[in-house]
Amino acid sequence: MRLNQFVKTAVVAAGAAVAFSSAVAADITGAGATFPYPIFSKWAEAYKTATGTGMNYQSIGSGGGIKQIKAKTVDFGASDMPLKAEELETEGLIQFPAIMGGVVPIVNVDGVAPGQLKLTSDVIAGIYLGKITKWNDPQLTALNPAAKLPNADITVVHRSDGSGTTFLWTDYLSQTNAEFKSTVGAGTAVKWPAGVGGKGNEGVAANVQRIKGSIGYVEYAYAKKNKMSHTQLKNRDGQFVQPEDDSFKAAAAGADWAKAPGMGLVLTNQKGKDSWPITGVSFILMHKSQASAERGKEVLKFFDWAYKNGGAMATELDYVGMPASVVKMVQDSWKANVKDASGKAVW
Secondary structure, three states, rough: OHHHHHHHHHHHHHHHHHHHHHHHHOOOOEEEOOOOHHHHHHHHHHHHHHHHOOEEEEEEOOOHHHHHHHOOOOOOOEEEEOHHHHHHHHHHHHHHHEEEEEEEEEEEEEOOOOOOOOOHHHHHHHOOOOOOOOOOOOOHHHHHOOOOOOOOOOOEEEEEOOOOHHHHHHHHHHHHEEEEEHHHOOOOOOOOOOOEEEOHHHHHHHHHHHOOOOEEEHHHHHHHHOOOEOOOOOOOOOEEEOOHHHHHHHHHHHOOHHHHHHOOOOEOOOOOOOOOOOOEEEEEEEOEEOOOOOHHHHHHHHHHHHHOOOOOHHHHHHEEOOOOHHHHHHHHHHHOOOOOOOOOOOO
């Protein structure tokens, strides 16, 4: 009797262990850009509730995500700087857009309310090049005659890690300011003339909150979540605009995804009177040949669910979901490119 009971208990325990290991095995892993981390976290929580499958994402910066997906240590990588078609081909990767949003300047200046301060690309470039060093500099007071800007030093805060957010920020400044382009240039990691580094959007936000008189740049969801003072920006059409869902959508309105190799569009400095000038896209990177067809399919199922069910959550955090026409292009790309070891389509 006792032996039978022991056997039954062992069988139940073994079954539970198998179920547990299967559940763990089903969880998918990703790493990369901090730009989409707030929405990825929200999607992951809702997806786990809906399906039982977890999505564990490491917010380590676009550079780290690219390295990890190339090394095959995660199921997918995420980058706000799209890889070029040649690199995708060399590495055997597929790239597709997941979400859009905006990078915003944030400041910690006494008496300046969120959205009050007006900045231009030339003024930002001057600050990051170390040429504008005081908040009451004539170039700043001319833009903001009603603001009481103090005679205080400006502390520049930038990313210390390889970052797609930095790519979008420096790409915008390089497009609009010749001196910044020749001195610093655009990239995920650049040599800054001066300033304090922070790891991830989280690190930049924390430093700006901590340091009086500082300026930095983060994805808008971080500024909103932490109740930080973002600024207005003058766009390509000469209009001062606020970062918000509509201004991000306006920047993306003219995007021609079909003509972009690897769907790798950069949406900085777009035309349109309502366009936010530092709008960006977070891209997902996966291997075309999947060692585990099951895990590859789970990644695609997660993003398929996010496209169909994640729009309202994205809007809450002031991200912009991908249009239906783009989602159709993405799914066609999955069918054509993502395959198992035998060459059979995963999706």
